[in-house]
Amino acid sequence: VARERASLRVSAGRDDHGAGRQSDRRTSVPNSAGVASSTRGTHLDCASRLQSHQRAPSTLHAVRNDTPSSPVGALKFGNKKLPNAIIVGVKKGGTRAVLEFIRIHPDVRAAGTETHFFDRNYDRGLEWYRGLMPRTLESQITMEKTPSYFVTKETPHRISAMSQNTKLIVVVRDPVTRAISDYTQTLSKTPDLPSFQELAFRNQCLGIVDTSWNAIRIGLYALHLENWLRYFPLAQIHFVSGERLITDPAGELARVQDFLGLKRIVTDKHFYFNRTKGFPCLKKPESSGSPRCLGKSKGRTHVQIDRDAIEQLRDFYRPYNVKFYEMVGHDFRWE
Numbered sequence: 422v423a424r425e426r427a428s429l430r431v432s433a434g435r436d437d438h439g440a441g442r443q444s445d446r447r448t449s450v451p452n453s454a455g456v457a458s459s460t461r462g463t464h465l466d467c468a469s470r471l472q473s474h475q476r477a478p479s480t481l482h483a484v485r486n487d488t489p490s491s492p493v494g495a496l497k498f499g500n501k502k503l504p505n506a507i508i509v510g511v512k513k514g515g516t517r518a519v520l521e522f523i524r525i526h527p528d529v530r531a532a533g534t535e536t537h538f539f540d541r542n543y544d545r546g547l548e549w550y551r552g553l554m555p556r557t558l559e560s561q562i563t564m565e566k567t568p569s570y571f572v573t574k575e576t577p578h579r580i581s582a583m584s585q586n587t588k589l590i591v592v593v594r595d596p597v598t599r600a601i602s603d604y605t606q607t608l609s610k611t612p613d614l615p616s617f618q619e620l621a622f623r624n625q626c627l628g629i630v631d632t633s634w635n636a637i638r639i640g641l642y643a644l645h646l647e648n649w650l651r652y653f654p655l656a657q658i659h660f661v662s663g664e665r666l667i668t669d670p671a672g673e674l675a676r677v678q679d680f681l682g683l684k685r686i687v688t689d690k691h692f693y694f695n696r697t698k699g700f701p702c703l704k705k706p707e708s709s710g711s712p713r714c715l716g717k718s719k720g721r722t723h724v725q726i727d728r729d730a731i732e733q734l735r736d737f738y739r740p741y742n743v744k745f746y747e748m749v750g751h752d753f754r755w756e
Contacts, residue, residue, distance in 0.1 A: 498556050499530075499556040503547065503550065505562045506587065506589070507566065507580065507587060507588075508520055509568070509580075510592065510639075511571050511572070511593060511639055512569065513568075513599050513603045514592035518701075519592055519674075521703070522670060522687060525691060526678065528562060529561065529562050529564060530561050532565040532566075536553050536565050537569065538553070538567070539573070540576055553565075566590075571639075571645055572638065572639050577648055577653065578651075578652055581653065589649070590659050590677065590680070591658060591661070592666065593745075596640025597734045597735055597755075599640055599663075600636045600639075601617065601723050603635075603636040604617050608724060617724060617730070618730050620636070621634060621636070621734065622730070628733045640741075641738075642741065642742075642745045643741050643744040643745040646658075655749070655750075659676070666701075667700060670692045670701040671688050674687045675688070690704070695714055698714060735756070739756070
């Protein structure tokens with residue numbers, strides 16, 4: 422060992438190139454714990470390189486799966502896009518029915534729950550909103566519905582800022598019937614609610630209606646529409662009749678499909694009338710064991726309201742209804 426070390430020291434002085442070669446040889450001399458340590462280091466280095474090499478493909482695969490622009494991913498799953506169309510109102514008008522009926526169409530994908538992005542969650546940003554949308558193919562329409570949008574002052578401007586090409590759907594209904602339906606739903610959740618008349622009138626004897634009550638305010642369609650027309654042309658807003666949605670769902674859905682630029686695939690063959698609920702339901706799909714009807718909160722029996730109160734409310738809404746008919750170019754016959 423001593424001679425070997427002396428030989429290495431002599432060789433080290435001859436030339437730099439030789440020193441490099443002898444230094445390499447020295448690391449492989451099996452003469453001490455230092456050699457064992459050096460060998461172990463070499464093994465660890467190789468092992469770490471091998472592990473790094475083995476991990477690389479799976480990491481790359483993960484990146485590809487998370488990249489929405491991947492051609493394979495787009496072909497198989499589609500991408501999350503901001504909505505092309507939004508059902509913006511109105512509460513208790515039939516918005517859930519329209520959404521459930523139109524999403525039968527193979528070219529429509531919709532968010533399942535109300536996002537409330539433009540009225541409650543706007544500060545979360547558009548990417549948060551996009552994340553709530555379903556994946557769609559390039560040929561499919563992305564939709565969502567949040568009925569409170571129609572009566573929220575800031576919403577038209579915010580949707581316009583997202584895209585001025587967004588198509589808007591408004592499901593409207595006789596404002597008196599809608600108010601009673603709204604009250605009935607609230608009463609089912611809050612049994613100790615004051616009576617309908619107490620909430621609807623400031624002074625019923627004088628026929629003074631309380632427009633601060635949300636159930637009454639929502640039915641002032643003409644006033645809310647004026648706000649929307651500041652940001653969107655009338656041709657970009659489609660109005661669905663809540664009454665005809667019950668009596669002729671296929672007819673109303675045909676007009677919705679036309680408005681969205683879709684082929685008329687949802688037709689009368691998809692519906693049947695449920696006499697118990699007094700509402701149309703979707704016929705049983707071949708892959709399902711039962712028909713699809715809307716939830717228990719849809720089609721429930723309304724609270725009975727005094728006839729005089731109803732007539733007073735009809736008188737109150739009449740001028741607003743007439744103005745609304747003129748604005749949209751259609752008489753909904755709510756008298």
